[in-house]
Amino acid sequence: MDTIGFQKHDHASCMRAALAAVEAYCAAHKLQFTPVRRRVLEILLARHRAMGAYEILDTLRDEGLGSQPPVAYRALDFLVNHGFAHKIEQLNAFIACTHPGEDHTPAFLICRNCDAVAEAHAEPSRGMLGRAASDTGFSIEQAVVEALGLCPNCRRGASACA
Amino acid sequence: MDTIGFQKHDHASCMRAALAAVEAYCAAHKLQFTPVRRRVLEILLARHRAMGAYEILDTLRDEGLGSQPPVAYRALDFLVNHGFAHKIEQLNAFIACTHPGEDHTPAFLICRNCDAVAEAHAEPSRGMLGRAASDTGFSIEQAVVEALGLCPNCRRGASACA
């Protein structure tokens, strides 16, 4: 058990499910889910938090799967491009997607105390941003929505999360 | 005249107004609006687009106002902390605020073709994100909202903007 979306859950089965979904998606779309790509996703899923590229690279290096930055960045590019992982811009870090395969615009709630990250759903075309865009004639192709604050566990005085 | 929020405007007077507002705010709040800080804000206002810290630093260096990264970063920290400038996370770049002094959560529309940036208003406590936050008990303190796409000028076939 670990923290996801600030709640407890069965980590092993959530990891298995995500990997299975990605495998299925890759098979269906003829994408190469190579050992490095799979391993990077596994690392992100296992830690279940935002990780820097070099932190991931350290793990890869320990396992003999590649030691230079491009190895990690290329795998991350693949995962991000296909929606299997997301980049948290505020942290220059990456996190596994909680529902890979589905087309979506993620929004993140990031705890500034324990670094836990929850993925929510954004709809950039609606709300303020959508209105501002359509008012000015701007066409939104991609949106980054990230909120920084305190997660429920850390609000309850406890820094005993994470 | 230049491009702001994808529209033409009187650049000189917009710059004067912003500087005056910041000066007034600093006087009222006993903040030191020092030469370096002022110059960095002027540079951002003059270019009226997102600029990297090192691009700003190059200008400072040419003027003998400091040549090392911390000089630029410290000035930018001051400007960002007090809401006189904003950081565009997706670009690792900074831009002058279009309405300094007012407490607000900015949202940005970034053109991927000409790099023009328009500042809009976000209300993180409302909409999807706010609902996701209150549902889980997360308290939002700060939000980053950035949309990438095509500005009206670039949509009209013309890459003739910026």
Place this chain on the structure above:
DNA sequence: GGTTGATATGTTATAGAGTTACATTTATCA
């Protein structure tokens, strides 16, 4: 009006994030 404590600046060095370029290998598919 000088002393003190806080705030701002100058400078060196280094850490962290990401890319370019090119050689080599491994898949894919005709």
Place this chain on the structure above:
DNA sequence: TGATAAATGTAACTCTATAACATATCAACC
């Protein structure tokens, strides 16, 4: 099986950002 495209290995480098410490400047109080 041979041609082509996709993926990996590796070295070198650029860009972004911070740590640490010395010096200078400001604010304000006796």
